Each structure stands twice: as structure tokens, then as C-alpha cells.
Amino acid sequence: MSRIDVTNPLLPEASPCKTRAGLFLFVIHGVAPSSESLTFSFRGSIMFRIGLFLALSLTANIVSAQQWAEKMFSERSVDFGTVARAGKVEHQFVINNLYKDDVHIASVRSSCGCTQPRISKDTLKSHEQGAIIAAFNTRAFSGQHGATVTVTIDRPQYAEITLNVKGYIRTDIVLDPSQVNFGSVAEGEASAKKIRIQYAGRNDWKITGANSISPYLTADVKEISRSAGRATYELEVQLKEGAPAGYLQNQLLLTTNDRRGTKFPVNVEGLIVSELTVSPTTLMLGTVPPGQKVTKQLVVKGAKPFKIIEIRCDNEAFTFQPSQESKNLHLVPVSFEAGEATGKINQKIEIVTDLGGQKTATLSAIGQISAPLAGN
16 A cells, blocks of 8 residues: 655654644544554554544534524624714614523623623523624724624523624714603604704815604704804704604714715614503413413503403413403413423414503513423
């Protein structure tokens, strides 16, 4: 048999890596090295094979764990573009637990003080969503900046995921206050807020428009002062009556006559308080063995006293025990009895009340019917 030269040209001729490389070919490809290259003992050969196997297994497990964690993020980078100094600029990296086990986010850290990360919820149950919120520090930094945010997960497996953030912070535009914040607004009501935009630079600088992608927001901007290269504008934002209940998180894009970077965002936030709310909006049933029963509780709140007329659910495995009284707060026990068939649970539940127009609240119940493992 002709000898196969497996010597690494970067290593000295007498290096033991030469003979180990021969063994590697034998282990992986079944190609036998020459007898003179097999200078190590039989015991050394066995130990090397074990070590090689463990190293390859460890590498595969690390890659597998990383991919497992990365799949939970719908995106892993954001470019804020050009933003104003002192403006509130944030992005939510949504994380969705796709697995049966709870996911625990141990920590987040940033490579740069220009980005301050935080965790919206550190423990996510099966199919539950959370977010890593990256806030751009537009008060302390200016110019082009970027950061790597490292997310550490310690359960059910260890993994580190990196998220990337970048943007350009202008020094010549300042927002006061940092965003348009409507606070809490009752559903069906209109509201308006104002902020000031200050500029220092060119004598002919102007804001030429303000645009919103939301059908529930309109904006009007007007110049209120100008002197020696400085200009002040007032931005008024109107929230329309038909805005849906829930958190309002949006942006306005203001257009200028700059030669480059002609647009910059203004953050808009608020909470549209519904006349009727239910908590949780997603009822987590967990894993239920066939034939077993699990009971949870719903909290239904109203702006004024109300009765629950009906609870609609087209799955007979669910039973409800609503109160017949008229009150602002209802605690509703919900029971689910699993059948013999295993599989996922994903059920829509609708609570109908006597509030104007028979106001309803909707939620989803999710879980899994699964037989316990043998021996448990």
C-alpha cells in the first residue's frame, strides 16, 4: 500500500500531530496510515479516539444549542438610521418560545454605552413571547455608533445570541421632550400632544413635512421662532377616536430640506385603555396528560359594572363558571379536561358582556396534551 502523506506543512517533521493526523484519517475515512507513523501506544490510540469523539460531540452540541436559541428571534439586527439628539429611540427584538420547556433569559449586555438593553420578561413559558429592548442613548452620544447586544440564556440549555444595533445621532436637532407620549387614553376618545424641536446650524434649514404610517395619528408642524441659524418648531400630534385598545407604539417621520439625511423619526407612545379587558390574553394550560383536568382563572375588568352574558368556545373540553352579578371585576374559573388524543391545544375564547353593543373580550388558550414519559 502506498503511503499517504498527512503531514501538516505548518508543523515540524517530528511533531506528534503527524501521527495523530494519520489516526484521524483512519477514524474518519478508514484509511490506514503506514506502520512507521503508528508510533504511539495502543492505549494512546484509544484515548485519542475518545478525545476526538468527545471534542466533535461537544462542538456539534454547541452549534445545535446556538441554532436552537437563534430560531426564537424573528430578527437580530436593526439600523435606526438618522435620529435626533435627546430623542427616545428603542427597538424590540421579539423572542418567541417555540418549545415545551420554559426559557430563562439570564442576562443581557452591550458592547457599547450607546445602547442600553433590557429584558421585558426573563422567563417565557411554552409559546409565550417576550422581547429584548435596545434603547439608543441619544443624550450621551452623537455621530455614528453601533453595538453588539449579547443575550445569555441558561435554561433549558445554555446559549448566547448576539443582536446588532446601529444608527447616526444628530447633534443639531434636539427634541423636547424626547417623544410624544399620550399617557393613558380611554378607548373611543381623541387626544392631542405637543413637543418642540430645536435646531442649530444653517440659516435656511426647515422642516418641510411630518408623516405617519398609522391611520389613527395625524401631525402638524409649524415654525415658532428663528434667529441666527437657530430655529424652533412645534409638532402637534392628534390621536383619533377610533384607535384600537392596547399599547400605542409608533413613529412619525419628519422631513427636512437637508441635502443628506433628510428624514428623522419622532417616537409616539401611549396606552388606549379598553372599556373591557381580560387577563391573561393568552391562557397557558401547559402540558396536560390524557384524561386529566387543569383549572385556571381569568380576570375580566370593565370601566363600569357589567354582567357576563355568555362565554363562547367551540371546544366542549372547556368549562367556565362566570358570576351572574353586575360588577367591575369578574374572576372566571376555566377548566380544561384533556381527551385521550394527544396534540396541541389552541382555542379561541370570547367573553360577551352587557356593555354597550354587547362588548366582547377575546383570548386564546394554548397548551399540549401529552402522555407522561415512561418511568415518570
